[in-house]
Amino acid sequence: MLPFSYTRAADGDAAIAAGALPGAKFLAGGTNLVDLMKGGVEAPQALIDISRLPLAGISALQQGGVRIGALARNSDTADHPVIRSRYPLLSRALLSGATPQLRNAATVGGNILQRTRCHYFYDPGFQMCNKRNPGSGCAALEGHNRMHALFGASAHCVATHPSDMCVALSALDALVRLRSAAGERAVAMLDFHRLPGDEPHIETRLVPGELIVSVDLPASSFVKHCAYLKVRDRASFAFALVSVAIALDVREGLIHEARIAMGGVAHKPWRAFGAEQLLVGAPVDAAPFAEAAGAAVEGARALKHNAFKIDLARRAVLRALRIAQS
């Protein structure tokens, strides 16, 4: 690890001021950042420790939704009674990720900002990586890319976003609330992460010094019919080859609204809007799930080693829809 200064932020304003300086990074749970610093991928000059700011609360919103503080630990969020009873999809997604030790340390804000697990990004032994060294090229494009993206990739980057939590947040139409010296703003989870384009090193809409303060979920109508299905190389503690979040709002036997989001397939959680529309109005007992699953992978583009993920994604969507159906 290269030397850095360590500062514990006294309050949000101090954190934002310090975090806006060049070379500064916020430190919360540190489960990804410290690892990347050890590997020489990240080398901040200053760590601004925000872990003790009062942003860990989870509280009901007046309009029926819930506000999850950015510093809420993944385990606390997954096990919070309101989340377990009203947003089981989010609990399931969180519990599908990592291990108890990591979930006890990792925060909601950090989970959103975690970096890709592309092996070429993670290993500075590879010179080429447009995220680490913008303009150097993408080693994964012609390399081992079985874990990589099916949707929205570019000639500059084929990495995927590794979060499970964000897939559920995308399906639930979460809002990410941000704070900077200029004030507060909110960005939809759907728009928060960027596609790689020709600037894959710019991964989110955050600007320097901007701090995630909470994730807000709208009132949930998806309690009874939801599912999170994660397909990975081993039964636990592995990133998704493909994951699927399904949320169905069923009213009097008919699908009033459907949400289908996939993880492990793009640079951001990937909503299958076309597939969702196929299900609206259909009776939940006889909905065109197979057609929707097919539509969910329309437009997928395989790399050399990840073509298997197209069929895997289609089948995972179909299976998750059937789980959510019952």
Added chain:
Amino acid sequence: MTETATSDALALVLKVNGADRELQIDPRVTLLDALRDHLGLTGAKKGCDRGQCGACTVLVNGRRVYSCLTLAAAHDGDRIATIESLSAQELRSVQAAFVEHDAFQCGYCTSGQIMSTVALLDEMSAGAASAVTPRLTGPIELTDDEIRERMSGNVCRCGAYPNIVAAVRAVAGES
């Protein structure tokens, strides 16, 4: 606000196993290295040093974490419990189950496995769910599937997993 110049030593206090321990350390030092190299507590082991194996598992403010993946500087004032802190009874029951069920071979991962077992029992008492919990509401039964999932953050290079599951099952049955 506590501030240091680049990688100057930082003063902090860790409440380790019930005692206040004052340290002057470089901010790059992980909690694991602080415990092992600065405080001489070698129960927590350094396996991968990248948060992938679990040999370094300790409890911070009562909850299990990977001590290799967190900076000591971030834990000023925190309560840290290493395997050295387990009460004679806790250690006896968990250790005895690991011996009884032959839940190790080389033993390098064992202190982490034991700390995870202790934490698992606390988490079960608190009603924490896991990825394999069938229903998120209502009581949770500690099946072998649950044990495997809840112990998945501790890797055993010797592959003693079936016996680790048996040991955890036995300890859970006693408590």
